Amino acid sequence: MTTGDPDYRDTGLEFPADFLFGSATAAYQVEGAVREDGRGQSIWDTFSHTPGRIQGGDTGDVADDHYHRVNHDLDLMARMGLEAYRFSIAWPRIQPTGAGKVNDAGMGFYSRLVDGLLARGIRPIATLYHWDLPQELEDAGGWTNRDTAYRFAEYASIMGDALGDRVAAWTTLNEPWCSAFLGYAAGVHAPGRTDDVAALTAVHHLNLAHGLAISELRRAASKPDAELSVTLNFQVLRGSDSTSTEAIRRIDALANRAFTGPMLHGAYPQDLLEDTAGITDWSFVRGGDLEQIHQPLDFLGVNYYSANTVRMRASRAGASPTDAHSPWPGSRAVEFVDEPGERTSMGWTINPDGLEDLLVALAAEFPTLPLLITENGASFDDVEIDGRIHDSRRIDYLQRHFTAAHRARARGANVRGYLVWSFLDNFEWSFGFSKRFGLVHIDFESQERTVKDSGLWFGELIATRQLPRVAER
Numbered sequence: 001m002t003t004g005d006p007d008y009r010d011t012g013l014e015f016p017a018d019f020l021f022g023s024a025t026a027a028y029q030v031e032g033a034v035r036e037d038g039r040g041q042s043i044w045d046t047f048s049h050t051p052g053r054i055q056g057g058d059t060g061d062v063a064d065d066h067y068h069r070v071n072h073d074l075d076l077m078a079r080m081g082l083e084a085y086r087f088s089i090a091w092p093r094i095q096p097t098g099a100g101k102v103n104d105a106g107m108g109f110y111s112r113l114v115d116g117l118l119a120r121g122i123r124p125i126a127t128l129y130h131w132d133l134p135q136e137l138e139d140a141g142g143w144t145n146r147d148t149a150y151r152f153a154e155y156a157s158i159m160g161d162a163l164g165d166r167v168a169a170w171t172t173l174n175e176p177w178c179s180a181f182l183g184y185a186a187g188v189h190a191p192g193r194t195d196d197v198a199a200l201t202a203v204h205h206l207n208l209a210h211g212l213a214i215s216e217l218r219r220a221a222s223k224p225d226a227e228l229s230v231t232l233n234f235q236v237l238r239g240s241d242s243t244s245t246e247a248i249r250r251i252d253a254l255a256n257r258a259f260t261g262p263m264l265h266g267a268y269p270q271d272l273l274e275d276t277a278g279i280t281d282w283s284f285v286r287g288g289d290l291e292q293i294h295q296p297l298d299f300l301g302v303n304y305y306s307a308n309t310v311r312m313r314a315s316r317a318g319a320s321p322t323d324a325h326s327p328w329p330g331s332r333a334v335e336f337v338d339e340p341g342e343r344t345s346m347g348w349t350i351n352p353d354g355l356e357d358l359l360v361a362l363a364a365e366f367p368t369l370p371l372l373i374t375e376n377g378a379s380f381d382d383v384e385i386d387g388r389i390h391d392s393r394r395i396d397y398l399q400r401h402f403t404a405a406h407r408a409r410a411r412g413a414n415v416r417g418y419l420v421w422s423f424l425d426n427f428e429w430s431f432g433f434s435k436r437f438g439l440v441h442i443d444f445e446s447q448e449r450t451v452k453d454s455g456l457w458f459g460e461l462i463a464t465r466q467l468p469r470v471a472e473r
């Protein structure tokens, strides 16, 4: 018997034996060791060392020191009962300049990581690109340069050849929206550029890189049941007035359909091309590109944290000056409305209904494509008492989002698993270490690891396959 709480705190929910429970991190956010074993420089090294870019002047130089503590971290994963671990590979550890010869020491690290996971019965899920582009490639134009897509294909082929016999699942890109629009339009992520043409060009080259990489991985990955995918961070959009339909359409085009269009339908949405016609004619899309991008996938990686309410500004011409470098080229007349209600420490509202709606909508649009939640989680200021990390708000957030996933499954969405972001507290990009998403607390001075109450809660969920209890509010 289950109860259906309007606030998504259902009790008694069970997950089937084949539902995959895991957690995720990304290379630059946890590894540290940025100058070791031949690793080249990435755009995030450059960006984080540029004064004023990162809160508190933090960098990923040391981060969680995971590079050196990997065995300890693997043991922790096993103790928590994780069934899958999604990590990303730092491209500059493999090809320090983004092209040519493989750096064996860097490859060795990921090979040992994969072996360590397999030895503990944990499925390795590898992301090829979680934003750490080799700096040399950025110096040659980064994602605005078509050649970067071909360099990425070469790197994908190298990784497929090296780890394809052991990696269970691959995702090509993590959140290409962030790479293109936060990196090249808003300038708040590396490489910190504010150029709308560059951002839209980057969208296409990231899409092309994805398609080329899928072809390479299909050829190289020798594990017969290895699954290939991409991870997208979908915007779930709500309306507030009569202008919202237009606002939702515009943001949906830039955030979601700019990627699902070419990757999963084989075409850019016409309205996206029209909304951005004042910026570019999209002539960087060449004959044959869309066929190359439109590759069959084995599942779709879904990242979800929050929903947003949008409407058109009263004066369409008048995007405020602070929005001049927003990540929405061509659609800056859309306003994101501040909704009242509970928020995480990122300032993001808590909307488990958005996850249910998203999963059901994706299942309707792509009925044959399984879904994997590749990231969901929350940043809160943890409370430490007597050495225990009491993070009841994170447990509550997760309880409600697992409920949402369960409800989506009950409505027919083929949601195959759920990876909590993040396994460890880590370097949260422009927020540095000020935001904590981990199931495991990191003392950034001593590097001591402490499993939080949420980590214990998650372990119980995995062991029993049943949502443990409604968290205390």
Ligand code: IFM
Residues within 6 Å of the ligand: 026, 029, 175, 303, 375, 421, 428, 437
């Ligand atoms: O930390 C990030 C991650 O790198 C990408 N997805 C969102 C997370 C939280 O902001």
